Amino acid sequence: MSGCGIVKTNSGNGGVVSFTSPDLFDQNHAASLTTHNDVNSILIVLNMPIQPQPQSPSLERLWRCSQHRICADGGANRLYQYNKEYIPDRIRGDLDSLNEEVRAYYEGHNVSVEQDPCQDTNDLDKALQICCAVQATTNTEQEASTTCAATTTTTTTTTSRPPRIYVYGAFGGRFDQEMASFAALYKWAPRFDWQMYLYSEETCAFLLPADRPCEIQLTFYDGKEPDQPTDDAEMMEHLSVGEGPTCGLLPLACRCDSITTTGLKWDLDGTIAMEFGGLVSTSNRIMNDVVTVTTSHPVIFTAELQRCKTP
Ligand SMILES: Nc1ncnc2c1ncn2[C@@H]1O[C@H](COP(=O)(O)OP(=O)(O)OP(=O)(O)O)[C@@H](O)[C@H]1O
Ligand SMILES: Cc1ncc(C[n+]2csc(CCO)c2C)c(N)n1
Structure with missing residues (x-):
């Protein structure tokens, strides 16, 4: 959880906080991604039904607009059912919902499967902890490259910004889980400079x-x-x-x-x-x-x- 308490200023735009549609953000920031390690957006897939074919447009769009994808426990079952070609980067949770077949399939595709047995946080929370770690790693890498660059030029400035977090499957199910998703928004949005978005298909x-x-x-x-x-x-x-x-x-x-x-x-x-x-x-x-x-x-x-x- 190191670095999670750090809140950076949003976009350096005079303190204004900008919220935009994922595609709009994608268009504006795609050019600024320089390596495959750069992370501007992280998608978390929750354990909620995903509309079957022809397509679930909201999920398709968020998948396309993200560089890092995490399934919260049983969210992996839903993704597997939806489209086996969609391979997440990680699966994280207490893992009481992840099916054996799904686990084996994704492990065979080098997906990191991480168990956290804590019963005081839910699986969304556990995924968000990872987002903090990804953010910290991205910032460290960017700082390192800035330091490196600074040895050859004096005009380099740091462009590190917290990743955007998209949570898919946040509405339409159990009311306590929905409220937990809103509670997560209050808890975690400040840590990602307010760039955390909850989504469903509607x-x-x-x-x-x-x-x-x-x-x-x-x-x-x-x-x-x-x-x-x-x-x-x-x-x-x-x-x-x-x-x-x-x-x-x-x-x-x-x-x-x-x-x-x-x-x-x-x-x-x-x-x-x-x-x-x-x-x-x-x-x-x-x-x-x-x-x-x-x-x-x-x-x-x-x-x-x-x-x-x-x-
Ligand atoms: N019925 C539901 N309605 C809304 N959100 C859900 C529902 N079921 C699961 N989720 C979301 O998907 C995440 C993963 O769910 P999963 O079923 O794997 O775990 P769970 O044991 O039901 O929930 P948790 O362990 O997180 O309390 C949950 O943390 C929650 O955010
Ligand atoms: C006051 C309080 N209420 C409920 C739970 C139960 N709980 C909250 S998150 C979670 C994990 C589910 O995977 C569980 C079991 C608790 N620990 N503390």
Whole structure:
């Protein structure tokens, strides 16, 4: 867990925290990946059903946008069932759910299978501990290469940034597990400079930090509707997925005294508190390509996922 307490400034953009769709982030940062060891995004697959063929567009997209993939225990069974060609880098958990056949298959493909028997943390937590280790290794490697480079040039600057974490399968199952996923968001998002995203096929969610201006740029906003879904199997092959336009702001862990937004159909102007038992913002709508939020307390931002044609 070394290095887990370190929080670095997001993107060096004047303290603004930027949240973007995975593909958008991918496009902007692909060029900055220099070696196969560079990690910008880590995918964690949980033990939740993955829609069968023709495709599970949300998983496909997150798989494509990640450089490192971890299955949380029984998440490996789901991936194996979905597509045996998808080989994760690691499987981690207490391993009470991992099937023998699945374990043997992935071990045969050099996947690291790691058991942590602790019964005070769940398998998502165990996977997130590994993300911290990957982050620490990436930072150390980048620092080492910067130090090396510094011997030949004086203009090199460090570009290390925490990896983005995508958690797939976070919603739609047991309520205590869903709540554990949200609890993990509150616990771990600060450690990854707030770049931790929960996903299912229908929904995404992330945590907006207190007292930092947040900018959210998602695939769909009101002026940009997705193509209508289709039942045609051939068309489905060419469908992707994006976030919006329906969204929500949820003060899950505590009352939010003040929140100011722009770019939503029902914007908040900082004068009304949000709390369970009072106001919560659900069925809101993204109206601009960028939504801004400044909040006195951390709040969950959530958006629906819709299918679209692959660009
Ligand atoms: N029914 C479910 N609903 C939502 N999430 C789930 C569900 N089952 C599993 N998960 C997620 O997948 C992870 C791996 O699940 P797995 O079934 O392998 O372990 P578990 O023994 O059920 O859960 P854990 O040991 O983590 O409490 C869990 O940590 C959790 O995040
Ligand atoms: C207060 C408290 N509540 C529940 C558990 C049980 N628990 C939490 S995570 C986990 C691991 C499941 O793989 C288990 C069994 C605990 N330890 N402490």
